[in-house]
Amino acid sequence: MQLLDGKAISSQIKSEIKIEVENWIAAGGKKPHLAAILVGQDGASETYVASKIRSCEEIGFTSTLVKFEADITEEKLLEAVASLNNDADVDGFIVQLPLPKHISENTVMEAVDPKKDVDGFHPINVGRMCKGLPAYISATPFGILEMLIRAGIETSGKHCVVIGRSQIVGLPMSILMQRNEYPGNCTVTITHSKTKNLKEVCQTADILIVALGRPEFVTADYIKEGAVVIDVGISRVADATKKSGFAIKGDVNFADVAPKSSFITPVPGGVGLMTICGLLTNTLKAARKEIYK
Template sequence: MQLLDGKAISSQIKFEIKNEVEAWIANGGKKPHLAAILVGADGASETYVASKIRSCEEIGFTSTLLRFGPEISEKELLEAVEGLNNDADVDGFIVQLPLPKHISENTIMEAVSPAKDVDGFHPVNVGKMCKGLPAYISATPFGILEMLIRAKIETSGKHCVVIGRSQIVGLPMSILMQRNEYPGNCTVTITHSKTQNLKEICQTADILIVALGRPEFVTADYVKEGAVVIDVGITRVVDETKKSGFAIKGDVNFNDVAPKASYITPVPGGVGLMTICGLLTNTFKAAKKEIYQ
């Protein structure tokens, strides 16, 4: 078993981006600027946004955080989004999910300019991705692809099973893994809460990508010998032995599955760190106007 170490891989990617940014600025390029909108005080969102801001500082980006209380109206949030759309200094921005229930996530996501949609959630970027056109790829799928590339994991002709059909991870991963390039050229099965014989389907996977949000759901009897296992899940579970009072668990029971896997991602220290790299890469592309002029 080999560990797909998100900490080591993400550190290398951030080092590479930092050097590229320094060269870009030295040649007269604009300092990349990533902004984030955070509504309310969700603990996981706070942690994630703080990590993004730290990463921006590490690699030489400018970062801006706009905070709003949970009582903000949809109209007011749309005005904030429009303000960032029209801010020439902001290259890309994200609206951290989840949002309060009285605000439509789809309405907010569709209000973000596709050219600044560095999370890759806008229908224009999703559509371009589906057609194989230049687009911002959602940050988590982007990070998973980078893990496969840097570990030189063969994907062509393999059976990839994706558990979960979310528009953020499961659906785009299923599309990306079947495209006619590397990583890709897989035969893909996408599974979900209504799938029958889930365990039997997972047992046929050469590459198993798990993104369903249920801690330690996948055990060894779901996994065939030698499979590549990518765990996207991240859930806080009460653990009184921890100083924080909770432990971070993935969707895969790591200790149970690891002995059967050829490669496996840990949680924490796996895909989550790669997600931030995807966001930083997309922001740098936005600053260089690689996708949109």
């Protein structure tokens, strides 16, 4: 079993981006600027956005955080999105999800200028990805692809099973893993809550990508010997032995599954750190106008 160490890989990627930023600025380019809109006081979202801001500082980006109370109206939030769309200094921005229930996430995502949609959620970027055109690939799938590349994991002709069909991870991951390039050329099965015989389907996977949000759901009897296991899940589980009162768990029971896998991601320290690298990479592309000339 080999560990797909998100901490080590993300540190390497951020060092590479920092050098690229320095060279870009030295050649007369503008300092990349990433902004984030945060609504409410969701603990996980606040932690994640804070990590993004720290990463921006590490690699030489400008970062801006725009915060609103949870009771903001959809109209006011859309005004904030329009303001960032029209701010020439902002290269890319994100609206941190989830949003309060009274706000339509789809409406807000569609209001983001596709040229600044560094989360890769806008229908235009999703459509371009599906067509194989240059696009901002959503950050978590981007991070998973980078893990596969840097570990040299063969994907061509393999059976990839994805658990979860979210528009953020499961759906784009299934499309990316079957495209005619590396990583890709897999035969892909996408599974979800209505899938029958889920365990038996997972047992046929050479590469299993788990993104369903149920802590330690996948156990060793879901895995065939030598499978590559990518755990996207991250949940807080009550744990009285921890000072914080909770433990961070993935969707995979790591201790149970690891001995049976060829490669596996830990939680924490796996895909989550890679997600931020995807966002930073997209922002640099936005600053250079690589996707939209």
